[in-house]
Amino acid sequence: MAEGERLSGQQFQARVEKLVTRWSEGRTSLKQIVGMSDEELYAVASQGYYLFLQGKIEQARVIFEGLVAIDPKNAYYYRALGVIYWRMKEAQKALKQFTYAIRVAPKDISSYVNRAEVYVSAGHYMKARKDLSYVLDHAGQEEVALVSKSRAILSMIPR
Numbered sequence: 001m002a003e004g005e006r007l008s009g010q011q012f013q014a015r016v017e018k019l020v021t022r023w024s025e026g027r028t029s030l031k032q033i034v035g036m037s038d039e040e041l042y043a044v045a046s047q048g049y050y051l052f053l054q055g056k057i058e059q060a061r062v063i064f065e066g067l068v069a070i071d072p073k074n075a076y077y078y079r080a081l082g083v084i085y086w087r088m089k090e091a092q093k094a095l096k097q098f099t100y101a102i103r104v105a106p107k108d109i110s111s112y113v114n115r116a117e118v119y120v121s122a123g124h125y126m127k128a129r130k131d132l133s134y135v136l137d138h139a140g141q142e143e144v145a146l147v148s149k150s151r152a153i154l155s156m157i158p159r
Contacts, residue, residue, distance in 0.1 A: 029071070034070055036070065041074075044067060045063070048067070048080065052080075052084060060080075061088070064084060065081060075102075079111055082095075082097030082098040082115075086117075095119075107138065109146055112131040113132070113153075116132045117153065120157060129157060132150045136150055
């Protein structure tokens, strides 16, 4: 629909019902309904990250929760939200977000490292070892920093 066009009440209601039906049946995403490109969403995410760096944790949380709702297939948004919850000292919510990130992108090892850190802090050493072992077994050559971090965390876990 072109900018400036107005729908009648009935047209509007029919359009909304059609969109909601398509969305609820998985035939369209909220991202498609909103009509934002990946570039626009990443621009919003970078602003959320900037807020996080400024210590504006609550504002960053709101932005990343919105991004997760709009584009639930993007693991980065879940990871960012996990980091935010971790900073807010909400370990269970952080674990949930890192687990969602892993479901969305199971080969992205950074989510495993993030989740392992939370597991270690909670004393769930076996779970942490499992995640870190996955990282060490599946890391690519370009992921040297994550491998080093994983080894360092593993070395700190009590036997």
